[in-house]
Amino acid sequence: MFDDETLREIRDQFHYADTCPYQGERVFFENAGGSLTLKSVVNRTAELLAIPDNQGRANVASVEIAKIIESGKSDMKELFKASSGTVFIGETGTELLGRLIRSAILVTKGRNIVGSTLEHPATYSACERWAEVVDKEYRRVPFNAETSVVTAEHYSNYLDLNTGVATIIHASPVTGMHVDVASIAQKIREVAPETYIIVDGIQFAAHGEIDIDSYDIDAYVVSGYKMFSRHNYGVAWLSERMAKIKHDQLKGAPEDAWELGTRDVSAYAACSEVFKYLVWLGKKSGASQSSDVRSILEQTTKVIKEHERGLVDLMLHGTDSLRGLAHIEQVKVIGPISSEHRSGMVSFQISGMAAAAVVEALNKKRIRTHARKRDHYSSTILEPLGVTDCVRASVCHYNSVKEIELFLEAVRDISS
Numbered sequence: 001m002f003d004d005e006t007l008r009e010i011r012d013q014f015h016y017a018d019t020c021p022y023q024g025e026r027v028f029f030e031n032a033g034g035s036l037t038l039k040s041v042v043n044r045t046a047e048l049l050a051i052p053d054n055q056g057r058a059n060v061a062s063v064e065i066a067k068i069i070e071s072g073k074s075d076m077k078e079l080f081k082a083s084s085g086t087v088f089i090g091e092t093g094t095e096l097l098g099r100l101i102r103s104a105i106l107v108t109k110g111r112n113i114v115g116s117t118l119e120h121p122a123t124y125s126a127c128e129r130w131a132e133v134v135d136k137e138y139r140r141v142p143f144n145a146e147t148s149v150v151t152a153e154h155y156s157n158y159l160d161l162n163t164g165v166a167t168i169i170h171a172s173p174v175t176g177m178h179v180d181v182a183s184i185a186q187k188i189r190e191v192a193p194e195t196y197i198i199v200d201g202i203q204f205a206a207h208g209e210i211d212i213d214s215y216d217i218d219a220y221v222v223s224g225y226k227m228f229s230r231h232n233y234g235v236a237w238l239s240e241r242m243a244k245i246k247h248d249q250l251k252g253a254p255e256d257a258w259e260l261g262t263r264d265v266s267a268y269a270a271c272s273e274v275f276k277y278l279v280w281l282g283k284k285s286g287a288s289q290s291s292d293v294r295s296i297l298e299q300t301t302k303v304i305k306e307h308e309r310g311l312v313d314l315m316l317h318g319t320d321s322l323r324g325l326a327h328i329e330q331v332k333v334i335g336p337i338s339s340e341h342r343s344g345m346v347s348f349q350i351s352g353m354a355a356a357a358v359v360e361a362l363n364k365k366r367i368r369t370h371a372r373k374r375d376h377y378s379s380t381i382l383e384p385l386g387v388t389d390c391v392r393a394s395v396c397h398y399n400s401v402k403e404i405e406l407f408l409e410a411v412r413d414i415s416s
């Protein structure tokens with residue numbers, strides 16, 4: 001895990017690591033709702049929002065703006081480990097997933113669409129709606145309630161040669177469990193090689209390694225605010241084949257152009273700030289200064305994963321003096337008692353208390369978490385798990401052991 005000095009330097013790069021402007025001091029375990037924001041992202045956004053010029057004009061400011069956009073795109077491709085394909089920015093993750101799913105469903109000749117019950121409504125709402133519009137069948141693969149993930153084997157029973165579009169969620173925002181995208185995609189290709197495979201990486205992006213070159217997929221979507229950046233944009237990567245399918249665009253525009261109207265250049269610049277931060281972290285944590293960017297980012301991923309896994313293990317198993325969630329009698333952890341597939345997240349219940357009441361009690365102790373209940377965001381996951389509601393505590397690599405201790409003390413007091 002990071003030493004104190006490195007962690008201090010990391011936290012220093014983010015706004016509001018220790019305090020909320022409305023509540024004062026607090027521990028932030030609501031990262032799955034949106035990560036902390038890099039100061040550099042806010043500064044760069046402010047600088048660029050003040051500039052009136054647009055790309056595509058014959059003036060020096062316009063040329064600079066075009067360069068910023070190009071750098072943002074190539075930085076995101078590096079971050080995604082995507083050596084081919086195209087990257088563009090849309091309104092939100094939901095908007096991007098909806099648009100990509102709609103376009104793929106409308107162009108495919110395949111008669112069925114396959115997704116899983118682990119998915120976020122951003123995916124299944126679009127699949128259900130557009131499958132209905134064009135009279136195609138929408139199939140949903142149930143996730144395994146014990147492991148709370150879905151696998152290639154689960155998908156295989158729902159695929160056939162007529163599968164035109166398949167969707168995969170990389171990590172669930174309710175349980176935090178992540179799935180093996182590459183093996184699911186491989187299974188899909190084995191059965192129906194032409195399927196458009198669209199992946200929701202929104203929850204996964206801040207925690208693990210995105211390695212698009214190794215997935216054999218057609219689309220991958222993330223949201224700025226879940227990845228150390230800010231609200232108001234999402235990023236999509238598209239394979240060369242998917243980039244060129246018929247889609248909503250201005251007549252006469254290049255066939256692989258997906259942006260609709262004038263995009264915000266500061267969103268592209270924000271992507272570059274996230275990229276720079278992650279490169280800084282890789283170098284800071286031992287990557288050789290002369291290594292290529294990929295090796296540096298691999299080091300970043302490694303240390304992020306190690307630190308987060310350490311935090312989740314502490315949350316589950318506790319310290320010498322404090323019991324972890326898995327060892328407090330009144331607490332039930334949702335999903336397996338292991339940090340292996342958890343993207344920085346543990347969801348849990350305290351017996352005899354509604355999740356909302358636990359969140360409120362934790363708020364009073366200055367620990368921010370979130371309640372998930374059977375609403376239109378979470379019921380498809382909570383129902384199969386047999387859970388009415390739960391508290392979601394989600395960490396990121398900038399959280400500390402001290403914060404986990406404060407959290408466990410608070411849970412101990414509330415549950416007793």
Ligand SMILES: Cc1ncc(COP(=O)(O)O)c(C=O)c1O
Binds near residue numbers: 122173200223234
């Ligand atoms: C897995 C997942 N998919 C999609 C979304 C929607 O993303 P956005 O808020 O950018 O529309 C979220 C947001 O919580 C999410 O966690």
